[in-house]
Amino acid sequence: MHAVHFGAGNIGRGFIGALLYQAGYHTTFVDVNDSIIRALNSEEQYDVVLAAEESETLTVKNVSGINSISNPDAVMQAIVQADIVTTAVGPNILPVISELIAKGLRERLKSNKQSLNLIACENMVGSSTTLKENVYKYLADDEQAACADMFGFPDAAVDRIVPNQTDEDILQVSVEPYYEWVVEQTAIKGDRPPISGITYVNDLKPYIERKLFTVNTGHAAAAYVGRDMGYTAIHEAVRDDNVQAIMQGALQESGEVLIQTYGFDREEHQQYIDKIIERFMNPYISDEVTRVGRGPIRKLGPNDRLIRPATLYMDLTGEAPKYLAKTIAAALNYHTNGDEEAVKLQAMIAEQGYIRTLQIVADLEADDPLIDIIMQELE
Numbered sequence: 001m002h003a004v005h006f007g008a009g010n011i012g013r014g015f016i017g018a019l020l021y022q023a024g025y026h027t028t029f030v031d032v033n034d035s036i037i038r039a040l041n042s043e044e045q046y047d048v049v050l051a052a053e054e055s056e057t058l059t060v061k062n063v064s065g066i067n068s069i070s071n072p073d074a075v076m077q078a079i080v081q082a083d084i085v086t087t088a089v090g091p092n093i094l095p096v097i098s099e100l101i102a103k104g105l106r107e108r109l110k111s112n113k114q115s116l117n118l119i120a121c122e123n124m125v126g127s128s129t130t131l132k133e134n135v136y137k138y139l140a141d142d143e144q145a146a147c148a149d150m151f152g153f154p155d156a157a158v159d160r161i162v163p164n165q166t167d168e169d170i171l172q173v174s175v176e177p178y179y180e181w182v183v184e185q186t187a188i189k190g191d192r193p194p195i196s197g198i199t200y201v202n203d204l205k206p207y208i209e210r211k212l213f214t215v216n217t218g219h220a221a222a223a224y225v226g227r228d229m230g231y232t233a234i235h236e237a238v239r240d241d242n243v244q245a246i247m248q249g250a251l252q253e254s255g256e257v258l259i260q261t262y263g264f265d266r267e268e269h270q271q272y273i274d275k276i277i278e279r280f281m282n283p284y285i286s287d288e289v290t291r292v293g294r295g296p297i298r299k300l301g302p303n304d305r306l307i308r309p310a311t312l313y314m315d316l317t318g319e320a321p322k323y324l325a326k327t328i329a330a331a332l333n334y335h336t337n338g339d340e341e342a343v344k345l346q347a348m349i350a351e352q353g354y355i356r357t358l359q360i361v362a363d364l365e366a367d368d369p370l371i372d373i374i375m376q377e378l379e
């Protein structure tokens with residue numbers, strides 16, 4: 001079996017690649033980072049190290065790589081032959097890889113009559129659906145119709161904390177032991193990919209929203225409030241009582257939204273929150289606040305981990321989402337020169353002020369009450 005995976009980064013190598021290997025696939029990683037691609041082709045394997053008191057190492061074999069900038073034709077051919085295509089490149093990169101995927105699918109329609117599933121493993125609601133919409137922009141109407149018959153784009157939720165890597169072996173990845181990969185089975189074409197680590201569900205929405213509005217909401221609170229208070233690592237930030245109080249408060253608010261929307265059991269949801277906070281505290285992982293806070297404009301988007309639960313909380317309870325608002329305020333104050341979006345956000349604020357910037361990035365109406373609530377917290 002052959003897998004093509006776009007994005008040989010932290011989660012690509014540390015999670016998806018590992019599960020594909022364990023399921024018996026040869027994985028061709030597609031990336032623009034030439035050092036990683038060269039290393040994959042020369043080593044043909046890499047280590048995934050579980051960051052825990054009793055560390056374990058899995059050697060992921062049967063891997064190779066293609067640089068999509070220098071060898072796009074090889075990527076197209078790999079898509080023609082593939083049994084599954086996955087991505088973990090970041091939501092902003094999905095439009096960038098879509099043209100090449102469209103070319104690969106067009107080529108495949110001519111010679112390979114097997115169905116294919118393409119699963120985007122990005123932290124967003126509707127990642128594979130977004131990939132599909134972008135891929136279809138490059139296909140004519142008749143090609144789209146043929147693709148709709150043959151190719152599935154099941155949405156997915158992926159959860160495993162994989163920090164930026166520091167080992168001198170550029171392929172080695174240190175990961176937390178926990179993982180969850182949930183895939184929407186109703187959108188699958190042909191047989192379900194035989195990957196034992198995947199949980200197939202009929203309705204993905206509760207799973208992706210529970211993950212995004214708990215793991216990622218809590219993580220964002222720790223990162224933005226932690227950064228504001230001078231912390232560099234997540235496990236240190238979450239040990240600060242002030243950070244902890246805001247993060248816990250934000251998770252109670254997003255939890256209320258999830259419980260009211262999906263009918264989750266209150267006690268079980270609290271256990272889910274507690275487990276996640278324990279994961280953030282893992283002393284064997286050093287996760288930088290700048291990785292977790294990366295892309296603040298994306299994270300302040302209307303459907304992302306902060307604005308969406310805050311809006312729903314107001315709608316459902318009629319109350320102010322005080323702790324989510326504190327986190328959003330900290331996100332608006334997020335400064336770091338190494339992050340293009342953080343620099344852009346601060347330039348927008350300097351030029352247009354907080355209120356207008358928030359309206360633009362969060363797509364809020366000028367009279368949305370959330371704006372005032374956030375501004376009060378900002379002060």
Ligand SMILES: NC(=O)c1ccc[n+]([C@@H]2O[C@H](COP(=O)([O-])OP(=O)(O)OC[C@H]3O[C@@H](n4cnc5c(N)ncnc54)[C@H](O)[C@@H]3O)[C@@H](O)[C@H]2O)c1
Nearest residue numbers: 007008009010011031032088089090091122123160161162
């Ligand atoms: N790291 C985590 O803890 C984690 C967990 C769950 C989900 N995710 C999601 O996985 C995705 C990737 O995150 P990450 O942490 O692995 O980031 P990362 O930066 O480590 O990896 C992204 C990879 O994509 C590559 N890339 C960039 N442009 C590309 C292009 N045009 N074609 C092919 N490859 C390209 C980069 O070179 C990099 O290797 C994001 O959507 C993230 O939200 C991450």
Ligand SMILES: O=P(O)(O)OC[C@@H](O)[C@@H](O)[C@H](O)[C@H](O)CO
Nearest residue numbers: 123158159160161162216219292
């Ligand atoms: O990947 P992002 O930028 O959407 O979010 C940063 C982290 O919260 C995220 O990568 C988590 O580590 C991951 O979602 C855990 O499953």
